[in-house]
Amino acid sequence: MLFTDGYDGITDYLAEGLDIRLNRPVTAIRYSDRQVEVDAGKPLLPTGCW
Secondary structure, eight states: OOOTTOTHHHHHHHHTTOOOOOSOOOOEEEEOSSEEEEESSSSOEEEEEO
């Protein structure tokens, strides 16, 4: 597979609809079979369900 525009397209696609916040310290990560939650300050940021 050739990505002529770089690999950014993959991460951009996977991040669609997610609340992505950069440069914030992560203090906890919780996960289950259906969901991942990342604590990066207030409020808790759910990453979505599969």
